[in-house]
Amino acid sequence: MEKIVILTGAGISAESGLSTFRDEGGLWAQHRIEDVATPEGFARNPALVQGFYNARRVQAAGVHPNAAHKALARLQQDWPGEVMIVTQNVDSLHEAGGARGVIHMHGTLAGALCSACGHRWTAPPEMAVGEPCPACAQPTARPDVVWFGEMPYCMDEIYDHLASASLFAAIGTSGQVYPAAAFVHEAREAGAxxxxxxxxxxxxxxxxxxxxVGKATQTVPRWVDQLLARRS
Incomplete structure (x- = not known):
């Protein structure tokens, strides 16, 4: 059966109300990326970074999956082959929409990470500076998100999926951030x-x-309908 690998970016969650890097007036517009999304920024001002991600966590908890998220979950359920979703997003809207086994290559807002021992756990709604790790007790908790300059998660697994894909789709992503920007070339070389x-x-x-071209809430359900119609 044909295997589908789907990469999603901020554009698929924007219609649920989550701001992107490029939105004017959103959370990102209030800060420089190097201050809130780099290891160096966290080292300089952990209170600023923890506060920023606490605010993002609150924002993400108040939104709901849209028609695009739900359509991809339906594709997973009804497609006769494998459908693997890889997301650059740190929200949990794919899972809330019914998707399974989503690979979060940039981590999740719902997670906490110990920078001392690497332990992961569910983040509290408000993570404080010096939050202790439940495994090693060091005051080194940080958001479990991939910052600029860090290696995305699960890259070997993602490349394995791309190498066996029959169809690759990129949805709502700018195509400017590597390594994700190169996924289309990996898939094409594999014959997808x-x-x-x-x-x-x-x-x-x-x-x-x-x-x-168009809004994800309109284009993605239509695309899924077309794919499933071909297989029926």
Whole structure:
């Protein structure tokens, strides 16, 4: 059976109300990326970083999966082959929409990570500076998210999925951040058909066999309907 690998980015969650890097007036617009999304920023001002992610955690808890998230979960359920979802997003909207086995390559807001021993646990709604690790008791808790300059999670697993994909789709992602920006080329080299679904074509759009332009809540359910109709 055909295997589908789907990469999602901020654009799929934006319609649920989560701000992206590029939104004016959102949480990201109030801070410099190097201050709140780098290890160096955390070392300089842990209170600022913990406060920023506490606010993001509150924001994420107040939103709901949209039609695009639910459509991908339906594709997973009804497709006769494997459907693997890889997301750059740190929210849990895919899971809330019914998806299973999602790979969070940039971590999750719901997680906490000990920078001393590497232990992971569920983050409290408000994570304080010097929060102790439940495993080693060191005051070194941080959000379990991948910051700029750090290696994304599960890269070997993701490349294995790309190497066996028959169809690769990138949904709501800018295509500018590596290594995810190179996934389309990995999939094409493995012989997969490729499709980009986005509000507008990205700089890397020429690497895709097909491009679908429009809001994710409209384009993704329609795309899923078309795929399932071909298999029925």
């Amino acid at each position: 058909r490729t499709v980009e679904i986005n509000l507008e074509p990205t700089l890397g759009a020429s690497g895709f066999d097909e491009r679908v």
